[in-house]
Amino acid sequence: MIQTENLLHELIEKHGNTRDGLLPILQGVVAKENYLSEPRMVEIAKALNISSAEVYGTASFYTYLFTKPMGKNVIRVCKTISCKMAGKQEIIKAIEKTLKIKVGETTRDKNFTFIETNCLGWCHKGPVMIINDEVYPEITPERAVEILCEMDPKHLSKF
Amino acid sequence: MKTSELKKVDIIFDCVQCAPIEVVKKSLAMHPDEIIEQIISSGLRGRGGAGFPTGLKWKLAKEEVSDQKYVICNADEGEPGTFKDREILDLVPNKVLAGMAICAYVIGATEGFIYLRNEYNFLLKKLIPTLENFNKNLQEIGLDFTIKLFSGSGAYICGEESALFESMEGKRGEPRNKPPYPTRNGYKGKPTVINNVETLVYCNMIMRIGVEPFKQLGTKDSRGSKVFSVSGDTTKAGIYELELGIGVDEFVNEFGNGDTKAVQIGGASGFCVPRKDFANKIIGFEGVPTGGSMMIFNSSRSMYNILKDYLEFFVEESCGQCTPCRVGTQQLLKGIEAVKHGEMPSSYLNQLMKLSETMKVASKCGLGQSVPNAFSSIVKNFKEEMIY
Amino acid sequence: MSTINLIIDNKTVSVEKGKTILDAAKKINVRIPTLCHHEDLCVAGNCRICVVQVEGSRTLTASCSTPAEEGMIIRTNTPKVRNARKDIVALLVSEHNTQCTTCYRSMNCELQSLSAEYNIDNNRYLSILKPNITIDRSSWSIEKDDSKCVRCQRCVRTCAELQHVNALTVSGKGKDMKISTFMELPLNEAICTNCGQCVIHCPTGALTERRYFDRVWEAIGNEKKHVIMNTAPSVRVALGEMLGYPIGTRVTGKMVTAMKRMGVDSVLDTDFTADLTIIEEGSELLQRLKKVLVDHKSSVKLPMMTSCCPGWVKFAEHIFPEHLGHLSSCKSPQQMFGALSKTYYAEKKGIKPEDIVSVSIMPCAAKKFEANRPEMNSSGFRDIDAGLTTRELGLMIKQSGLNFAELEDSAYDSLMGESTGAGVIFGATGGVMEAALRTAYEVVTGKEVPFKNLNIFPVRGMEGIKEASIKIEGCLPEWSFLEGVELRVAVAHGLINARTIMDEVAEGKSPYHFIEIMACPGGCIGGGGQPIPTNEEIRNKRTQAIYEEDMGMPKRKSHENPEIKKIYKEFLKEPLGEVSHHLLHTTYKKRNHF
Ligand SMILES: Cc1cc2nc3c(=O)[nH]c(=O)nc-3n(C[C@H](O)[C@H](O)[C@H](O)COP(=O)(O)O)c2cc1C
Numbered sequence A: 001m002i003q004t005e006n007l008l009h010e011l012i013e014k015h016g017n018t019r020d021g022l023l024p025i026l027q028g029v030v031a032k033e034n035y036l037s038e039p040r041m042v043e044i045a046k047a048l049n050i051s052s053a054e055v056y057g058t059a060s061f062y063t064y065l066f067t068k069p070m071g072k073n074v075i076r077v078c079k080t081i082s083c084k085m086a087g088k089q090e091i092i093k094a095i096e097k098t099l100k101i102k103v104g105e106t107t108r109d110k111n112f113t114f115i116e117t118n119c120l121g122w123c124h125k126g127p128v129m130i131i132n133d134e135v136y137p138e139i140t141p142e143r144a145v146e147i148l149c150e151m152d153p154k155h156l157s158k159f
Numbered sequence B: 001m002k003t004s005e006l007k008k009v010d011i012i013f014d015c016v017q018c019a020p021i022e023v024v025k026k027s028l029a030m031h032p033d034e035i036i037e038q039i040i041s042s043g044l045r046g047r048g049g050a051g052f053p054t055g056l057k058w059k060l061a062k063e064e065v066s067d068q069k070y071v072i073c074n075a076d077e078g079e080p081g082t083f084k085d086r087e088i089l090d091l092v093p094n095k096v097l098a099g100m101a102i103c104a105y106v107i108g109a110t111e112g113f114i115y116l117r118n119e120y121n122f123l124l125k126k127l128i129p130t131l132e133n134f135n136k137n138l139q140e141i142g143l144d145f146t147i148k149l150f151s152g153s154g155a156y157i158c159g160e161e162s163a164l165f166e167s168m169e170g171k172r173g174e175p176r177n178k179p180p181y182p183t184r185n186g187y188k189g190k191p192t193v194i195n196n197v198e199t200l201v202y203c204n205m206i207m208r209i210g211v212e213p214f215k216q217l218g219t220k221d222s223r224g225s226k227v228f229s230v231s232g233d234t235t236k237a238g239i240y241e242l243e244l245g246i247g248v249d250e251f252v253n254e255f256g257n258g259d260t261k262a263v264q265i266g267g268a269s270g271f272c273v274p275r276k277d278f279a280n281k282i283i284g285f286e287g288v289p290t291g292g293s294m295m296i297f298n299s300s301r302s303m304y305n306i307l308k309d310y311l312e313f314f315v316e317e318s319c320g321q322c323t324p325c326r327v328g329t330q331q332l333l334k335g336i337e338a339v340k341h342g343e344m345p346s347s348y349l350n351q352l353m354k355l356s357e358t359m360k361v362a363s364k365c366g367l368g369q370s371v372p373n374a375f376s377s378i379v380k381n382f383k384e385e386m387i388y
Numbered sequence C: 001m002s003t004i005n006l007i008i009d010n011k012t013v014s015v016e017k018g019k020t021i022l023d024a025a026k027k028i029n030v031r032i033p034t035l036c037h038h039e040d041l042c043v044a045g046n047c048r049i050c051v052v053q054v055e056g057s058r059t060l061t062a063s064c065s066t067p068a069e070e071g072m073i074i075r076t077n078t079p080k081v082r083n084a085r086k087d088i089v090a091l092l093v094s095e096h097n098t099q100c101t102t103c104y105r106s107m108n109c110e111l112q113s114l115s116a117e118y119n120i121d122n123n124r125y126l127s128i129l130k131p132n133i134t135i136d137r138s139s140w141s142i143e144k145d146d147s148k149c150v151r152c153q154r155c156v157r158t159c160a161e162l163q164h165v166n167a168l169t170v171s172g173k174g175k176d177m178k179i180s181t182f183m184e185l186p187l188n189e190a191i192c193t194n195c196g197q198c199v200i201h202c203p204t205g206a207l208t209e210r211r212y213f214d215r216v217w218e219a220i221g222n223e224k225k226h227v228i229m230n231t232a233p234s235v236r237v238a239l240g241e242m243l244g245y246p247i248g249t250r251v252t253g254k255m256v257t258a259m260k261r262m263g264v265d266s267v268l269d270t271d272f273t274a275d276l277t278i279i280e281e282g283s284e285l286l287q288r289l290k291k292v293l294v295d296h297k298s299s300v301k302l303p304m305m306t307s308c309c310p311g312w313v314k315f316a317e318h319i320f321p322e323h324l325g326h327l328s329s330c331k332s333p334q335q336m337f338g339a340l341s342k343t344y345y346a347e348k349k350g351i352k353p354e355d356i357v358s359v360s361i362m363p364c365a366a367k368k369f370e371a372n373r374p375e376m377n378s379s380g381f382r383d384i385d386a387g388l389t390t391r392e393l394g395l396m397i398k399q400s401g402l403n404f405a406e407l408e409d410s411a412y413d414s415l416m417g418e419s420t421g422a423g424v425i426f427g428a429t430g431g432v433m434e435a436a437l438r439t440a441y442e443v444v445t446g447k448e449v450p451f452k453n454l455n456i457f458p459v460r461g462m463e464g465i466k467e468a469s470i471k472i473e474g475c476l477p478e479w480s481f482l483e484g485v486e487l488r489v490a491v492a493h494g495l496i497n498a499r500t501i502m503d504e505v506a507e508g509k510s511p512y513h514f515i516e517i518m519a520c521p522g523g524c525i526g527g528g529g530q531p532i533p534t535n536e537e538i539r540n541k542r543t544q545a546i547y548e549e550d551m552g553m554p555k556r557k558s559h560e561n562p563e564i565k566k567i568y569k570e571f572l573k574e575p576l577g578e579v580s581h582h583l584l585h586t587t588y589k590k591r592n593h594f
């Protein structure tokens, strides 16, 4: 708790307590806590002197600002046309099978959330996967599984 | 097809010994009006998609009287099939920064931002030190201008300039009413020049190599070269700097693998050119304009699936505020599905074509206005694929 | 101011620089359809229904959001324009729950009118109405049905710009864009003040007041029940709008007749308790002044602020929970009425309070919530059984089959039916202040307030925050501590202005002694329960009617109301006395700030 209060304090220190600072602050919270919890949004609203509804409304516009609990690691696979043509569906299947979750879901241990996204800007090297900020172009199903297992060996046995 | 007529150009990534900061220094010795003059005479038009003449944009911003002005580099690159801005920022970031600095000098801005899409955060590792260094260099050469980074939060529409400002101001990325335009009323209501990453590099390069070498390339309305992002059914997917005004056939000869059925030029918001039109269309503002996205489709591809993919993209990425776009995109998507599944007669496509016309003329911003580009060019040229 | 000349549909028009194409068209009586546009709000430009053709432009232009420019040549009715408009309406219809037959706003809905005007064929597009939309009926005051929403954001702009509450927001994007509260909480858990301004600014049936008139019909039909209706001051100047009268017509007498003919047992006047409020609140003010100026009590707060507006009260409870001590402890006239109806009235009339159904007709959505506040049962029963809006009364009159225009005038019934001009002006911003000054000044000095014809103009009008000061001279001995005091007062309406005033109070920098606050722009004449549309022009006309009503009253000072004198003599004994304390005063509750 003390830690999180510090977090907000730091973020406000850095980005200011005006509306301009809202998105960087929200990003900062998501980076540390994976998502924007209700109390956190309320605190931010207070600090910026805006309503919590505005914080929520703004956050819900952006795909990187989650208002629902997310896993520690967010896996994104591009679903747009070039990657589709390059076989993104196979990657999705492999990930779903490895983590035993469907697109849009979070593993029970809250370690991974798996989502599909629009074009990630690597169309010449599709299919592409991004885990947190790390990019994996020209990914194969095997390689995807390997990466996941490296991150969380628990999934090794299950595959 | 080994020998090609296609002229590849090397301006953007060219690494001749001349540090970008030197170009800024050189520019500082010139009068701002002189720089504007040069950019205008180069014929450079924005590379972000809309193609507004860059020199004129700078001129308008310079003429505004204001205590504060801004220069913003639009690196929100989210158009499906575009990835050149990422490559530019990765390989030659200093050239982008130099372009911004020159612009700042011209219009009298002291603060600048790079609006970087969140998906490109991995670039930050290199970009932040580069930026710090560059800011220091600017101080050394005596230009009062600082560049900061602003990280996007995941929304294609934030590439639209006024939505981008809203987003930077901590709000939902909903495009504003225009006029007023950014050069008068941009970020925080102040005069702002917003340029695409690539545009800024060309500005820098024009100041370095002069107007002539640039002007010699391209056509009357599409001067110079441009960086293309090539993907899809090709063995040569990647980034290429090519002269503007080349024929689509020339392009296909170079990049297609012999079975190209259509090329989608300009991404989901661009146009689909079918094989029969390859020979009579050129790539550029007087033909098919593009922000750089070139997606190549072979005859095995279903154009229905491709169109559906684009529409799904827009249904999600529309900001949702205006009726023609929010509802129109959903109707187009639902409509082609219904026709495909036989739930609606094929004549319903005509109704949808009319709808796309409404979207084009009545939507609030460029997103809704350009959804019809892909829709009508695909439906018109591949009607059978939509029905059967 | 430079002027601009342009041509619209072949007619030249000159407007001031900065005016929009829509303004210019209005000036020459060219009607351009609008939806997201509302005179009270900033321009949004999102519905696109108002598009016109500007010569030379590739696309059409939204007239509401585009400034007129010199030399523009505009056509508002070309086939291209008409097609686009028709398409836009058809698109809105396609995402709409088109069950107009069961909609409360049917016949008063902007989408419905547009759809009729453009003769929309429901089959043009497939329905994309989202399934499983549930109606939020969690709030006592406001009902939210997203299936009727056209996403014009008028409500969001209202809640932000007029009220600065921001209980509503836009959430999601693309197909998922919708109007939400924080985290999609039900409205009763949001910081909504129940003012209902979003309701009167909503073009469709997506936001409406919770309706309770069916319960009232039940009670009227129940022989055993004695139904009392009390009507708020501003209802009589607005009800006519629903029944075919021009804006600003006073229909007091006909309204009373209609209610009697509907079978209401006793038609009484909230103005009576408005007068009573003045006595109680005025006494409280004088008491506070004494405690502060003479006894130097720091626990007593000045400025004192009015508490007759439940929208404002809930706002204060949410946003300024630490400063509730500034609020007068007086209940609103509605709640005073309720408490007395089941005590004083019941006693005098010899009716068992449990058989009384006390209904109030209010310009207001917040009063519904107020009537249901748990503490509002000081009579031992629910003090007010149902709070209806002006709109609901209008509907009931229509349902009753009466020909309103043909009705004769009648007077209010007695016992709590008599009122003064001071009670009437409660309905307009500044009215409470004016009424209070008319009485307080006279109590303190024994002389009439020094304004011609008792009309205290400085506190009237549509300015967001108004101030006035009166130097108190010639005090009666009892009030000598006020001699020479410059009494400073302020009046604010619209919660955005309330916040400005309150910020000052919270900082301890407020220069005033007494402040009147009304949540709704213009006060209750512009209340959330008033006929739709409501806008500046309409508010002005209703206000004018209120002051006409005041001028026409034989008595115009609350303390001269004979029924008021009587109730103190026979029941309450004295202002701020024990009975008053129990029945007429209340306490407030701290609520979550965000
Ligand atoms: C929906 C939409 C998305 C856009 N995305 C981008 C983008 O990602 N990058 C960009 O440079 N311009 C984008 N634009 C264009 C910008 O609004 C703006 O015109 C451009 O940044 C101006 O720079 P330029 O003149 O250098 O092209 C987009 C426009 C629209 C309508």
Ligand code: SF4
Pocket (backbone or CB within 6 Å): B157, B174, B175, B317, B318, B319, B320, B321, B322, B323, B325, B326, B363, B364, B365, B366, B367, B368, B369
């Ligand atoms: S056209 Fe689409 S993206 Fe643009 S303002 Fe309208 S809804 Fe938003």
Ligand code: SF4
Pocket (backbone or CB within 6 Å): C142, C158, C159, C163, C165, C166, C167, C168, C191, C192, C193, C194, C195, C196, C197, C198, C199
């Ligand atoms: S009732 Fe008033 S406070 Fe509540 S949402 Fe509507 S406008 Fe906002």
Ligand code: SF4
Pocket (backbone or CB within 6 Å): C148, C149, C150, C151, C152, C153, C154, C155, C156, C179, C198, C201, C202, C203, C204, C206, C207
């Ligand atoms: S609830 Fe009403 S005012 Fe609000 S956006 Fe929907 S239709 Fe418009």
Ligand code: SF4
Pocket (backbone or CB within 6 Å): C194, C195, C308, C309, C310, C311, C312, C363, C364, C365, C366, C367, C518, C519, C520, C523, C524, C525, C526, C527, C528, C529
């Ligand atoms: S101003 Fe009047 S109508 Fe509006 S909330 Fe207050 S009491 Fe109700």
Ligand code: FES
Pocket (backbone or CB within 6 Å): A078, A079, A080, A081, A082, A083, A084, A118, A119, A120, A121, A122, A123, A126, A128, B080, B081, B082
């Ligand atoms: S289509 Fe997948 S990265 Fe662009």
Ligand code: FES
Pocket (backbone or CB within 6 Å): C033, C034, C035, C036, C037, C044, C045, C046, C047, C048, C049, C050, C051, C062, C063, C064, C065
């Ligand atoms: S009325 Fe002009 S866009 Fe809605």
